Amino acid sequence: MKPSTFKRKINWYPPYLGTGIRVIRVASDFRTIDVEMRLRWYNRNTIGTHFGGNLSTMIDPFYMLILMNILGRDYVVWDQSVTIDFLKPGRGRVKAHFHIPQSRVDEITAATTDGSKYRPTFEVNIIDEDNEIVARAKKTLYIRRKQRDPQQQNTLKEEALS
Numbered sequence: 001m002k003p004s005t006f007k008r009k010i011n012w013y014p015p016y017l018g019t020g021i022r023v024i025r026v027a028s029d030f031r032t033i034d035v036e037m038r039l040r041w042y043n044r045n046t047i048g049t050h051f052g053g054n055l056s057t058m059i060d061p062f063y064m065l066i067l068m069n070i071l072g073r074d075y076v077v078w079d080q081s082v083t084i085d086f087l088k089p090g091r092g093r094v095k096a097h098f099h100i101p102q103s104r105v106d107e108i109t110a111a112t113t114d115g116s117k118y119r120p121t122f123e124v125n126i127i128d129e130d131n132e133i134v135a136r137a138k139k140t141l142y143i144r145r146k147q148r149d150p151q152q153q154n155t156l157k158e159e160a161l162s
Helices: 003-011 014-019 052-059 062-074 102-112 150-161
Strands: 021-026 032-037 075-086 094-099 121-127 133-145
Touching: 003 014, 003 021, 014 021, 014 052, 021 052, 032 052, 032 062, 052 075, 052 094, 052 121, 052 133, 062 075, 062 094, 062 102, 062 121, 062 133, 102 133
Parallel strands: none
Antiparallel strands: 021 032, 032 094, 075 133, 094 121, 121 133
C-alpha cells in the first residue's frame, strides 16, 4: 500500500475519526509516522483535558503497522502489551512520533530467521504544544517469521548456517 493511501484510510477509520486523531505524515519507506490530536469539545473529559483512553488509542497500532509494512507478509506481527504513564494533563494539540531505524529491523529479522518468536519493546512519547511530555508509553510486539513448507524450511536453515 502506498503511504498516501494508508494515511487516507487510517484517517477515515471510525475510532480515529471520532476521537480527532489524525495521521499527519507517513514516510515513503513507512519507517516514520507522525500522529496528532487536537483538543475538541467532543474528545475532552469533564476537566477539559484529553481522555487517557484517547491518548492510549493515539499510539496503539503504529509500531505494529510500521513493521507489518516493512517486514511484509512473511511475518506475523501483533501488539502484545502496552504500559502508559500519564505525566501531565494533555491540553491543546498533542503529538506522537513513531520511527523504526534499519538497525531495529535488522535486529528483528536476525532474531526471527529460524522461526523463533521475538518480543521487541518500543518507546513513544506524547508531547504537547510546548514540547513537554504528556505521556510515555512502552509497547511490546510479538513478531515471528511465518512457517513455510518443510522443503523451504530446510533451505532457510541451510542459508542461515552458511
